Amino acid sequence: MSAPLLQLDGVGKAFRRYARERHRLMRWFGLPIPTPEERWVLSDISFRVDPGEAIGIAGRNGAGKSTLLKMIAGITRPSAGSIVLSGRVAAILELGMGFSGELTGRQNTFHAAGMMGFNQSEIEGALDDITGFAELGAFFDQPIRTYSSGMQMRLAFAVATAFRPDILIVDEALAVGDAYFQHKSMERIRRFQAKGTSLILVSHDKVALQSLCTRAILLDGGHLVRDGNPESVLDYYNALIAQKKGETITTEELEDGRVRTISGTRQAVIESAVLEDADGKPADTVAIGTTVSLVVKARAVEALPSLVLGYAIKDRLGQTFFGTNTAFTAQVIEAPQAGDTATFRITFPVMLGPGTYSIALALSAGESHLDANYEWRDLALMFDVVNLDKPPFDGKMFMPPVITVER
Amino acid sequence: MIPAIPQSFGLQRTWAYRYFVLSSIATELRLRVVGSRLGLVWLIISPLLQVAMYALILSTVMRSRLPGVDNRFAYAIYLLAGFLAWYPFTEIVTRCVTLFLDNANALKKIAFPRTVLPLIVLGSAAFNNLVMIAVTAVAFLLMGHVPSPQVLWLPVLLIANLALASGLGLCCGVLNVFIRDVGQLVQIGLQFGFWLTPIVYVIDIIPAGYRWVFGLNPMFWVLDNYHRVLVYDQPPDLAKLAAVVALALALLLLGRFMLRRSQAEMMDTL
Numbered sequence A: 001m002s003a004p005l006l007q008l009d010g011v012g013k014a015f016r017r018y019a020r021e022r023h024r025l026m027r028w029f030g031l032p033i034p035t036p037e038e039r040w041v042l043s044d045i046s047f048r049v050d051p052g053e054a055i056g057i058a059g060r061n062g063a064g065k066s067t068l069l070k071m072i073a074g075i076t077r078p079s080a081g082s083i084v085l086s087g088r089v090a091a092i093l094e095l096g097m098g099f100s101g102e103l104t105g106r107q108n109t110f111h112a113a114g115m116m117g118f119n120q121s122e123i124e125g126a127l128d129d130i131t132g133f134a135e136l137g138a139f140f141d142q143p144i145r146t147y148s149s150g151m152q153m154r155l156a157f158a159v160a161t162a163f164r165p166d167i168l169i170v171d172e173a174l175a176v177g178d179a180y181f182q183h184k185s186m187e188r189i190r191r192f193q194a195k196g197t198s199l200i201l202v203s204h205d206k207v208a209l210q211s212l213c214t215r216a217i218l219l220d221g222g223h224l225v226r227d228g229n230p231e232s233v234l235d236y237y238n239a240l241i242a243q244k245k246g247e248t249i250t251t252e253e254l255e256d257g258r259v260r261t262i263s264g265t266r267q268a269v270i271e272s273a274v275l276e277d278a279d280g281k282p283a284d285t286v287a288i289g290t291t292v293s294l295v296v297k298a299r300a301v302e303a304l305p306s307l308v309l310g311y312a313i314k315d316r317l318g319q320t321f322f323g324t325n326t327a328f329t330a331q332v333i334e335a336p337q338a339g340d341t342a343t344f345r346i347t348f349p350v351m352l353g354p355g356t357y358s359i360a361l362a363l364s365a366g367e368s369h370l371d372a373n374y375e376w377r378d379l380a381l382m383f384d385v386v387n388l389d390k391p392p393f394d395g396k397m398f399m400p401p402v403i404t405v406e407r
Numbered sequence B: 001m002i003p004a005i006p007q008s009f010g011l012q013r014t015w016a017y018r019y020f021v022l023s024s025i026a027t028e029l030r031l032r033v034v035g036s037r038l039g040l041v042w043l044i045i046s047p048l049l050q051v052a053m054y055a056l057i058l059s060t061v062m063r064s065r066l067p068g069v070d071n072r073f074a075y076a077i078y079l080l081a082g083f084l085a086w087y088p089f090t091e092i093v094t095r096c097v098t099l100f101l102d103n104a105n106a107l108k109k110i111a112f113p114r115t116v117l118p119l120i121v122l123g124s125a126a127f128n129n130l131v132m133i134a135v136t137a138v139a140f141l142l143m144g145h146v147p148s149p150q151v152l153w154l155p156v157l158l159i160a161n162l163a164l165a166s167g168l169g170l171c172c173g174v175l176n177v178f179i180r181d182v183g184q185l186v187q188i189g190l191q192f193g194f195w196l197t198p199i200v201y202v203i204d205i206i207p208a209g210y211r212w213v214f215g216l217n218p219m220f221w222v223l224d225n226y227h228r229v230l231v232y233d234q235p236p237d238l239a240k241l242a243a244v245v246a247l248a249l250a251l252l253l254l255g256r257f258m259l260r261r262s263q264a265e266m267m268d269t270l
Helices: A021-028 A065-072 A105-115 A120-134 A137-141 A149-160 A179-194 A206-212 A230-242 B011-015 B018-033 B041-061 B074-097 B116-142 B149-178 B181-196 B208-214 B218-230 B238-269
Strands: A006-017 A037-049 A054-059 A080-085 A089-092 A167-171 A198-202 A215-220 A223-228 A248-253 A259-264 A268-276 A285-287 A291-300 A306-314 A320-325 A341-349 A355-364 A373-386
Touching: A006 A065, A021 B149, A021 B238, A037 A065, A037 A080, A037 A215, A037 A223, A054 A065, A054 A206, A054 A230, A065 A080, A065 A089, A065 A167, A065 A198, A089 A149, A105 A120, A105 A137, A105 A149, A105 B018, A120 A149, A149 A179, A167 A179, A179 A198, A179 A206, A198 A206, A206 A230, A215 A230, A223 A230, A230 A248, A230 A259, A230 A373, A268 A355, A268 A373, A291 A306, A291 A355, A306 A341, A320 A355, B018 B116, B041 B074, B041 B116, B074 B116, B074 B149, B074 B181, B074 B218, B116 B149, B149 B181, B149 B218, B149 B238, B218 B238
Parallel strands: A054 A198, A054 A215, A089 A167, A167 A198, A285 A373
Antiparallel strands: A006 A037, A006 A080, A215 A223, A248 A259, A259 A373, A268 A291, A291 A341, A306 A320, A306 A355, A355 A373
């Protein structure tokens, strides 16, 4: 096993509150003081990062994500445990690089890159790259206070990534900026990854996490609760944010090693779910362009105000290709009694590209699983899409074209 | 290939930031120049105006000529010498007190050794002081005052003065992160210090019975030696110089110690 780029062992962070501010000073000088009140925002975090890995960190607000990143970036220190780092870290934290408004973009570039430890000639060498990426034009020589937040972010990203780091830490930064900039930053991140840079990304954007990351870590209440492939960790996270009183979350490992997360109050349950082909026979392999039906049987365990079935078709990375629910289609079952069952038959043409897909199912009271989540079942069904009779094509969607060629 | 910067705290790591310190000092100066028509001239004008003001107002009060100086501009010369010591001292202390608070934004975003911050202040204050020395030299010549070779002591006095200011500023700067009252107290302290130090008056006007109190003021030790070499053509009082150096070193070590001890908690407080 090669040496890890980053190794965290039992890392914890406590904020101390002293009864008297002078106690803090006395402690520096080793004088005895009453034990300060400690608030642990992170405890017992252990994981390693290998070169080229891309790790997404998910968690609710206050879960300790930013604190963790700051410790890895060397800005704050852990109160317990150790962080061993063998390489250079670049971090884009909380949307900025500590720019000062009075200085121009150019001066701030030199200042910020200087603070990162680069000297004049190194920065000058990277200047073309920075201006090229930030695309500020004449604004580069204007004070930063005249910039829009998007422009500031572009410059911050350009400066932070001007020199390829061994670990790149990005905290929510990609959420800002237009699609073009996001695309460009993603491309740069991917290029770094290909050269061996590890990425640590905090984002609420599931798509970004799933498409960039090879692994995800879920923090909750300052603890590391899940560490695994992004799909299963994010499914679990999804269940966690929807979790309310009386709900349970269970996970089962499937045959292929993927993890199914089932959560909810279980006031209504999914009895069975099956995908049928055009002949009404259960199918786990379907052909592009054929019509299939998703048949779901649900039962109300107790009397409920309303019952809605939602489903989503996802690809291997967990990105949703299509999803809707019976609230959107105005087919809500009003006031089901205990023991009532319902069979939903959802028929649709398979307009997907070849590959493996999964279906997530949800029973809830309304159009969002945050309303009242009876049962949420990720990876409820899995099926393969194969191309039997269509001309070869690329991509995840089947959009049958009509091509005319004139010559 | 970019060398990895170790995550340790130390002079070695600070040394790696020497270019950053230099370019930051340059940027600071440039920042003061851009947007103002007179630019660097302001560096000179404000202390000179202050000297002129005190000279104008107080020279009538301080009618008696300075003992041992035969020059009708004696009082102005005395003032210039005093301000030469007092200006960099207050500049460094004032800026160091709020140093970490002012740079909180950068400290929270990028990991870099905090010791570079006081070094930037020190460098920029030293530059300002060099400009002021040049201006003072010209003023002395215009007023017909040519200091004796004792003036060669000036660099030593200057370094001791800057070290004292940095040590005091560093200690107060660390404390001010946690106890914000320190910043206010230092401002008041400096204002009192200005009047409790013989800058615009001579120590001789203090009744002999009270002079020992002034003798406890380290800035009096600094000022007295500046006056000796610049105004009175005397060698510096080596005991006072040694005391200044010792105090400066003690404060610098204390400041460094506090900076290290506070490292973990400072970022949580900012």
